[in-house]
Amino acid sequence: MERIVEKRREPEPVQFDRNIEAHQIHRAREAQQAAALPHVLKSFDVPWTMGMMAFHRQWIGSSPSDRLKQGPICTMAIMEQILEPGMKGGRHRHVREAMFYVIEGEGYEIHDGKRWEWSAGDIMTVPSYCDHQHFNSNPRQKARMWYSISPIVEFMGIHWTEQIEMRSGYSIPPDSEPIYGPDQAVIGYRNANGEEFRMGVNLAIQQRINSRLENVIHIDNPRDTYEEDMKLLEEEVAWRQSVPHVVRNAEVPWENTRMGRRKFLVTRQRNCGLKAYDAFLQELPPGGCSGKHRHAAEEVHKILQGKGYDVHDGKRYDWEAEDVVCIPPYVTHQHFNSDPQHATTFVAFQSRWYAFIGHGGVEHLEDARDRQ
Numbered sequence: 001m002e003r004i005v006e007k008r009r010e011p012e013p014v015q016f017d018r019n020i021e022a023h024q025i026h027r028a029r030e031a032q033q034a035a036a037l038p039h040v041l042k043s044f045d046v047p048w049t050m051g052m053m054a055f056h057r058q059w060i061g062s063s064p065s066d067r068l069k070q071g072p073i074c075t076m077a078i079m080e081q082i083l084e085p086g087m088k089g090g091r092h093r094h095v096r097e098a099m100f101y102v103i104e105g106e107g108y109e110i111h112d113g114k115r116w117e118w119s120a121g122d123i124m125t126v127p128s129y130c131d132h133q134h135f136n137s138n139p140r141q142k143a144r145m146w147y148s149i150s151p152i153v154e155f156m157g158i159h160w161t162e163q164i165e166m167r168s169g170y171s172i173p174p175d176s177e178p179i180y181g182p183d184q185a186v187i188g189y190r191n192a193n194g195e196e197f198r199m200g201v202n203l204a205i206q207q208r209i210n211s212r213l214e215n216v217i218h219i220d221n222p223r224d225t226y227e228e229d230m231k232l233l234e235e236e237v238a239w240r241q242s243v244p245h246v247v248r249n250a251e252v253p254w255e256n257t258r259m260g261r262r263k264f265l266v267t268r269q270r271n272c273g274l275k276a277y278d279a280f281l282q283e284l285p286p287g288g289c290s291g292k293h294r295h296a297a298e299e300v301h302k303i304l305q306g307k308g309y310d311v312h313d314g315k316r317y318d319w320e321a322e323d324v325v326c327i328p329p330y331v332t333h334q335h336f337n338s339d340p341q342h343a344t345t346f347v348a349f350q351s352r353w354y355a356f357i358g359h360g361g362v363e364h365l366e367d368a369r370d371r372q
């Protein structure tokens with residue numbers, strides 16, 4: 001008798017989901033990479049370059065490919081810019097918001113056609129998708145600004161920079177060939193790899209982004225959740241149009257806090273159009289130190305004058321004027337003035353992204369002291 005072999009269906013091979021494993025391995029690698037980066041970036045290590053906008057140098061890069069290359073900071077790109085006496089910077093527009101601290105000089109902005117004056121010590125803000133251009137109004141003195149743009153926006157799927165006008169004296173890179181428009185004006189160039197860069201406004205992007213600001217229906221009493229959302233948009237548009245773009249240093253008082261003497265230039269309470277940042281100035285008295293604390297939000301300092309050191313999780317990092325100090329998330333930190341004769345000052349930028357997702361707040365560990 002013939003044997004009948006029953007043919008059973010082979011079980012489906014089990015596909016292992018390795019997402020969480022891969023994420024953990026990736027994060028461990030990134031944490032190692034961040035731990036190897038310096039917390040104090042020295043001014044002489046960061047070269048100046050000349051591009052479409054102005055003299056410029058990049059302390060911490062803004063592209064995803066720049067992540068954890070220069071300093072252990074992920075949510076704030078850090079740049080510096082010089083406008084020569086009387087110089088006009090490039091004009092452009094991007095979705096990323098930007099915050100500038102004016103280190104020296106005086107000038108003004110044109111933001112979506114409106115003029116905003118600034119001078120040394122002020123914070124100048126560029127809200128998201130604002131057509132902006134910097135002008136040095138002093139024919140004898142350069143203007144210098146330390147600033148940040150937010151690399152997080154690169155991951156949002158709407159980021160774009162439209163370069164509308166070049167700075168005074170700009171010419172295309174030497175290894176490139178110009179692209180001409182119908183009236184023989186240069187409208188872009190082709191680089192050595194044959195890739196094209198186009199100047200000017202991108203009307204398709206402008207139409208898409210501005211429609212959310214223009215097609216706003218006025219709603220007095222929302223009838224449902226959908227209308228509540230529409231009302232929120234209307235309020236947001238009105239708020240964006242009303243906030244000042246420059247925070248005047250002279251109009252913000254110094255406060256003696258547990259962390260020391262601070263001037264809070266940009267906070268959630270202060271009326272300016274930024275969402276991604278906070279900023280303050282801090283002064284350390286001769287031989288004194290700040291308080292000691294810990295928070296999730298990344299913080300970056302530009303030392304404006306003096307010399308001293310930070311202690312981060314028990315490790316000492318020395319700094320002097322012009323250096324940039326990086327404080328990564330959850331690092332316990334305290335700032336010391338090592339000069340017994342002179343005060344030190346620094347400007348601090350802090351990322352507000354952490355508070356947005358519920359990682360705000362501060363653990364305060366020690367109060368500031370006049371003498372160490």
Ligand SMILES: [Fe+2]
Nearest residue numbers: 092094098132
């Ligand atoms: Fe910009």
Ligand SMILES: [Fe+2]
Nearest residue numbers: 293295299333
């Ligand atoms: Fe801090």
